[in-house]
Amino acid sequence: MWPFLVASARGAALAVRVHSANKLLPLASVSLMTIAFLLVLLASFALALTSRQRGGDARAFFTAGGQLNTVLYFVLAVGETYSIGTVLGFPGGVYAKGSTLALWFVGYILLAFPVGFVLYPRLWRAGRACGAMTLPDLFRACFGSILLERVFALLLMLCLLPLGASQFIGLTTVLAQFDWTLPPDILLLGAALLTFLYIGISGLRAPAIVSLLKDFLVLVAIAAVAVAASLAWPNGAARPLKPALQPLPSLKGDSFVISTILVQALGFCVSPPTVASIFAAKSPLSIQRAQIFMPLYMALFPLLFIVAGYALTHTPQPPRPDATFLTAAKALLPSWGFGLTLAGAALSALVVLAGIGLALAAIVARNLVPHLNDTEQKRWGLVIVACYFVLSALGARHAGTLLTQLNTLFYLGVSQAVPGALAIAFDRPVSARRVGMGLAAGISIASVLKLGDIEIGGINPALPALLFNMLICFAPSAKKQ
Known part of the structure; x- marks a missing residue:
């Protein structure tokens, strides 16, 4: 695996040298902004290298x-919450659709913390009792159905496909x-x-280590832009804030x-990256x-609201x-700060992208392709991650939707995993047949x-689907015979 990664890195370096020779990016024109970014x-990458461990099985x-301690689990889990969809999508959603969007964006993340606790x-x-690495692993072990495992794995895979594109859409905005x-x-x-190199170095551990740097930069950057916006606010306001924040009639x-x-x-609590x-x-x-301590990160949302x-x-x-x-950051910060x-x-996109890619690779290599040993699972995992990244990057080039809209589409499907996960977590005797029927009904x-x-009282269409799903799963007749 390592020689392949070294070859990939050398290939990337060669490409940069060729482009430099062709004066596509002359050194003399490199700004402080570019230097700071690179x-x-x-x-x-240096941080990711420190996480490298020799050997290791598919679980590693x-x-x-x-083996992630409290700090590394914290920054990895927060990374899933505060992705580029938050850093760019939240102020972008407020800008496009008014203050109402801020309520559900903040509300669902805040509610997820006590639910997760x-x-x-x-x-x-x-998961530890049955050696699970994915939620479909857990479904197979607890409900005793390979068919349910495969169907559920396919659903999660389909749900994850647009999520990778959303990270690349954010990266497109950054690189522009x-x-x-x-x-x-x-x-x-x-x-x-x-x-891909992050992942190849040490799997999930590398994104967790890189998250330390990412979180520091994101916190400082958001605070700096919000403070600069507050100081500059009295000068040059083109219109009052209150009418600008009014929700759109639609x-x-x-x-x-x-x-x-x-x-x-x-x-969110049962999404594949969260479960990983x-x-x-x-x-x-x-x-x-x-x-x-995760609710402390909610302080970022008022700051992002100020920026919006x-x-x-x-x-x-x-x-x-x-x-x-x-x-706003470009207008308010010096070049190096920007x-x-x-x-x-x-980094907020890359870290989350690594987590999504690994979650998808684990589902395919363990739950959709049977009978692979540890070495084969890791090899398949790298191939799947590489294909997923390429397809997501190309898909992002042809997508013109808000990041928040892709976020909503993802939860429409993944939320239907909640009844089965609750049955496992609280040891409810639910049959595989009922879980499968509930899942099919909810998705349909x-x-x-x-x-x-179709409007039902103006509520999110995923909620009645989830309630019907839960009714099927937990009805009295759902108990195992």
Whole structure:
């Protein structure tokens, strides 16, 4: 594996030298912004190298051998929450759709913390008891059905496909800030290669280590832009804030907000990257300690809201909503500070992308392709990750949707895993047949309501689908015979 990674890195270096020889990126024109950005990426790679461990089985590759302490579990789990979808998507959503979007975006993450405090240790114990590395592993072991495992794995794989594209959409916005003459596809594939190298070095442990640097940069960058926006606010406001924050007439009301908070909080707790983080933790105590402090990160949302408000009332206006945060940062920060901000935003995508890629690879290699040994699982995992990154990068080049819309689409499907996960966590005697029927019904109802744009009291279509799913699973007749 390691020689392959070294060869990949040498190939990337050769490509850079060739482009430099052709004066696509002359050294004399490199700005402080570019230098700061590239230095951070190099530092992240150096950090990833410190996580390298010789040998290691598939468990070490996909779930860090279940040895992440409280700090590393904390930064890895927070990385799943505060991805580029948050850093760029939250202010972009407020800019495009008004203040109502902020309620459900903040609400579902805040609700997920106490739910996770109760649910995660129970899932960890269940997973440790049967040696699970993925949620489909857990379904097979607890419900005794290979068919359910395969169907559920296929569902999760389909749900994860747009999530990778959303990270690359964010990276496209970041890379667009530079005046590089390299083609956008080459830049995105370069970012994919760096993420692939993270994974190849030591699997899930490398993104966890890099998250330490990412979290520091994201925290400092968001705070710096918000403080600068607050200081600059009195000067040059083009319009008042209150009318700018009014929700669009087409935006759904309170019932949609509340139902979305409920669905996405539960869905977040059973998403494949979250479950991989749970199984990577050293103990249930490590998980609960981390969950206690995670709400402190909610301080980022008021700061991002300030940035969105500044962008709504000042010039220059962002070229598109997802560029709101970066447009404000570019106007308010010095060149080197903007470069560090771009690096933090890029790492927030790369770390999460690594987690998503590993979660997808584990599901395919363990639950969809049968009878692979440890070495084969790791080899298949790298191939799957590479293919996933390339397809996601290319898909992002042709997607024109808000990051928050892709986020909603992901939760529409993954939330239907909640009944089965609750049955396992709380040791409810539910049959595989009922879990499968509930899953099929939930997905069908959610798809019909969403694709048909059918309104039921203005609520998120995933909620009635989830309730029907739970009714099938936990009805009295659902008990095992």
